[in-house]
Amino acid sequence: MGSFLDKPKTDKSNESGEGNQLRYGVAAMQGWRIDMEDSHSSVVSVARDGLDACSFFAVFDGHAGATVSKRSSQQLLNCILDADKHLFANLAHLYKNPHTNTANTATNQPPSALSSPSSSSDSVNNRAEFDGDKLDKQLRAAIRAGFLNLDEQLRRSLEADCCDDKSGTTAVASLITPSHIYLINCGDSRAILVSDNQIVLGTSDHKPINPVERERIQNAGGSVMIQRRVNGSLAVSRALGDYEYKNVEGRGPCEQLVSPEPEIYARPRTDQDEFIVLACDGIWDVISNEDLKDYVHSRLKVTNDLVKISNEILDMCLNKGSRDNMSIIIVALAGAPIVTQEEVDRDNICNEKIESKVK
Numbered sequence: 001m002g003s004f005l006d007k008p009k010t011d012k013s014n015e016s017g018e019g020n021q022l023r024y025g026v027a028a029m030q031g032w033r034i035d036m037e038d039s040h041s042s043v044v045s046v047a048r049d050g051l052d053a054c055s056f057f058a059v060f061d062g063h064a065g066a067t068v069s070k071r072s073s074q075q076l077l078n079c080i081l082d083a084d085k086h087l088f089a090n091l092a093h094l095y096k097n098p099h100t101n102t103a104n105t106a107t108n109q110p111p112s113a114l115s116s117p118s119s120s121s122d123s124v125n126n127r128a129e130f131d132g133d134k135l136d137k138q139l140r141a142a143i144r145a146g147f148l149n150l151d152e153q154l155r156r157s158l159e160a161d162c163c164d165d166k167s168g169t170t171a172v173a174s175l176i177t178p179s180h181i182y183l184i185n186c187g188d189s190r191a192i193l194v195s196d197n198q199i200v201l202g203t204s205d206h207k208p209i210n211p212v213e214r215e216r217i218q219n220a221g222g223s224v225m226i227q228r229r230v231n232g233s234l235a236v237s238r239a240l241g242d243y244e245y246k247n248v249e250g251r252g253p254c255e256q257l258v259s260p261e262p263e264i265y266a267r268p269r270t271d272q273d274e275f276i277v278l279a280c281d282g283i284w285d286v287i288s289n290e291d292l293k294d295y296v297h298s299r300l301k302v303t304n305d306l307v308k309i310s311n312e313i314l315d316m317c318l319n320k321g322s323r324d325n326m327s328i329i330i331v332a333l334a335g336a337p338i339v340t341q342e343e344v345d346r347d348n349i350c351n352e353k354i355e356s357k358v359k
Contacts, residue, residue, distance in 0.1 A: 003034040008318060014307045019044035020055050021334050022176070025306025028327040029314045031282065037062030037167075038280055038327040039073035048081055050092030057329050058173035061189050061280035063234075065167030068241030071154055072169050079153065080146030080175075087138045095178050136180075140264045143175070143184055148253055151240050151260035158243070168234075168242030171262070172203060172278050174331065181269055181276065186262040187236045189280045194293050195335065196272040201265050202289060205281075206238035213237035220248045222257040230257055238262075269333075275300070276331040282324030286317050296330060301343040306330045 008031045015026040024044070030036040041058040056077050062069030081088055158165050170187025183191045185203035193201040206213055209228040217223070217230055217237060222245075226232035230245060238259045245258035254261040275296060283292070292313070299309045314326050 004032045004323060005034060008032045009036075010315070010318065012311055012314060014311070015040075015042060016307050017042065017044050020053060020176070022055060023304075023306060023332045024057065024329060025308075025310045026327070026329050027307060027310030027314050029318070029325070031318060031326055032323040033325050035066065036325055037066040037069055037169075038325045039066070039069040039169075040327055040329060041073045041077060041173075042329060043077060046077070046081075048078070049085070049088045050096065051081070051088060053095040053178050054091075055176040055331075056173065057176075057276070057278055057331055058171060058184075059189055059278045059280055059327050059329055060169045060171050060240075061187065061282070061325070061327070062167055062169040063236075063239075064242075065165060067158070067163075067165045068154055068167045069169035071157070072150060072171060072240050075153065076146065076150055076171065076173070079150040080143055083145035083149060084138060084142040087135075087142055090135075091139075091177070136266065139182070140266075143182070143264055144262060147171070147184075147186060147240070147260050147262045151253065154241060155243055155246075166242070166244055168236075168239040168258070170206075170236055170239055170280070172280075174276050174278060176269075176276075176331070179269060180266050181273065183265040183276075184262045185265075186238045186240065186260060188284075189278070190284045190289075191276060191278040192289050192293060193267065193276050194274045194297065195270060197274065197293075197297055199289055199293055201267045203265060204263065205284075206236055206263075208235070208237045210237065216255060216259065217257050220251055220255060220257045234258065270335070272335045273333040274336045275333055277328065278331075279328040280324070280326060282322045282326040283313065283317050283328055285324065286320040286322045287313075297337060298343075300332065300337040301340055302347045304339055306332060 013028040017024055024042055026040055026042060028038055039060040043056040045052045046054045046056060060069040060072050170189045172189035172191045173184040174191055175182040181193055183201055183203050188205040188207060191203050192199050208217060208224040208230045214224050222231050229235050230237060240260050242258045246256040248256055310328050310330055313328055317326055
């Protein structure tokens with residue numbers, strides 16, 4: 001952390017794909033940093049437990065090394081799914097048999113009842129009715145447990161490796177089901193959901209200066225000082241890894257100086273949902289939520305190439321002064337703007353004017 005190159009590395013790693021009525025593009029760039037510590041996860045169709053109708057995307061912004069960010073990108077989704085196999089079996093049954101319960105998938109309303117296995121059997125033929133609020137609470141609990149389980153799993157694996165690794169990572173993710181969009185955040189990476197050209201859902205950064213975060217840190221015997229950092233060192237108050245900040249005896253994992261607990265935001269899907277952006281703070285430090293929303297919205301009227309748009313954003317943020325690693329995922333949904341010839345022509349005219357000015 002804090003070390004820079006003489007000039008930025010601007011070559012980019014890209015990825016793209018489509019399925020489940022969505023498209024995505026990824027761009028990552030090392031930039032000015034000595035090492036690339038970001039990782040990401042992109043799963044268009046969850047190939048486990050019959051959840052192929054669900055999608056999962058995540059960005060991991062590592063610090064003090066890339067070990068935890070890389071392992072988190074490989075393991076987080078499975079940790080969430082393992083946290084409540086009973087629940088995810090129910091969800092798989094619900095999504096494959098939408099007309100066997102009162103879920104109104106045509107209007108994307110949450111289910112008011114779900115065919116659920118009884119506590120004594122894993123068979124979905126043993127049904128117990130419960131409402132959508134209960135389903136949502138269970139899914140949130142599984143996501144939370146997945147994060148906490150992953151954090152403990154990573155600690156054990158590093159200890160088994162006899163590795164004095166001090167790395168940590170933020171994590172921002174989106175779980176997209178046929179009925180809902182979940183945004184999940186642990187740290188200061190960020191995600192937004194845009195619908196009808198408005199930001200309708202967004203995560204909040206976990207910074208040590210935040211009152212709730214500061215109180216937890218101080219209760220654990222720490223302090224917030226020197227550029228608003230945990231014990232004068234760490235700039236985020238929630239993260240996976242960072243185990244040197246998680247050793248206060250008598251306190252649970254969510255009561256430590258640094259907590260692995262995510263905040264979870266959810267919204268029913270609508271036909272107006274346009275896109276989701278997930279990105280690390282190297283991007284958000286130099287561009288606002290609104291400005292990035294406007295940029296993506298306008299570019300989607302000119303090109304369907306999400307990788308191209310993602311690359312443009314990285315270059316723009318580099319030119320705006322970002323000195324960090326940068327990673328971004330753009331997920332285009334069914335309501336995304338459509339490319340029009342009028343907008344393409346307008347963009348071409350604008351580019352020609354710019355080129356004439358710089359010659």
